[in-house]
Amino acid sequence: xxxxxxxxxxxxxxxxxxxxxxxxxxxxxxxxxxxxxxxxxxxxxxxxxxxxxxxxxxxxxxxxxxxxxxxxxxxxxxxxxxxxxxxxxxxxxxxxxxxxxxxxxxx
Amino acid sequence: xxxxxxxxxxxxxxxxxxxxxxxxxxxxxxxxxxxxxxxxxxxxxxxxxxxxxxxxxxxxxxxxxxxxxxxxxxxxxxxxxxxxxxxxxxxxxxxxxxxxxxxxxxxxxxxxxx
Numbered sequence: 001x002x003x004x005x006x007x008x009x010x011x012x013x014x015x016x017x018x019x020x021x022x023x024x025x026x027x028x029x030x031x032x033x034x035x036x037x038x039x040x041x042x043x044x045x046x047x048x049x050x051x052x053x054x055x056x057x058x059x060x061x062x063x064x065x066x067x068x069x070x071x072x073x074x075x076x077x078x079x080x081x082x083x084x085x086x087x088x089x090x091x092x093x094x095x096x097x098x099x100x101x102x103x104x105x106x107x
Numbered sequence: 108x109x110x111x112x113x114x115x116x117x118x119x120x121x122x123x124x125x126x127x128x129x130x131x132x133x134x135x136x137x138x139x140x141x142x143x144x145x146x147x148x149x150x151x152x153x154x155x156x157x158x159x160x161x162x163x164x165x166x167x168x169x170x171x172x173x174x175x176x177x178x179x180x181x182x183x184x185x186x187x188x189x190x191x192x193x194x195x196x197x198x199x200x201x202x203x204x205x206x207x208x209x210x211x212x213x214x215x216x217x218x219x220x221x
Contacts (some may be wrong), residue, residue: 035210035212041148043199043212043215045210047199048209048210086150095152097150097152100150
């Protein structure tokens with residue numbers, strides 16, 4: 001069993017829809033990252049969370065430390081949001097990564 | 108200017124060869140990482156290097172050796188390449204302030220071992 005589980009694995013949405021990607025983890029963490037990987041392979045760090053909630057533009061990330069769960073929300077989704085979203089947790093000096101959620105937003 | 112750069116972008120080589128991938132960051136960060144992304148898109152950390160200390164992931168074969176000539180560079184040398192080493196390798200750097208950390212990734216090096 002992976003230390004980090006993401007759901008769903010694949011997600012197709014219509015442009016404008018509200019999207020939620022979930023991440024659950026089983027280890028004690030000091031921080032959780034949400035990463036975005038575009039089809040060309042480049043990776044961008046979206047958020048680093050240790051508690052609460054962060055917002056950047058149309059992206060919102062939340063974390064519940066007690067429940068060991070984080071969500072990434074995308075409001076008013078757009079085709080350019082199509083990418084793989086990866087959840088990663090940091091425990092000590094070790095990162096554990098989820099397998100990613102492949103998002104396709106259809107115009 | 109690119110914050111984290113990797114060379115080469117593509118690398119095709121024969122099994123058994125020795126090759127190096129270079130990574131440079133101009134952000135002044137103290138911490139650098141090497142990640143491997145395999146064909147199933149799993150992203151796994153290989154090494155992290157923080158100024159004074161290299162932290163090695165025990166699952167990485169000792170054919171892989173990171174070398175850091177200075178704080179801005181963390182190169183990855185691979186000996187006796189195997190078919191299973193084919194993957195995309197990402198370098199990243201970060202600056203940690205308490206619990207605040209943002210990682211900046213390089214564009215990746217696509218390695219194909221034939």
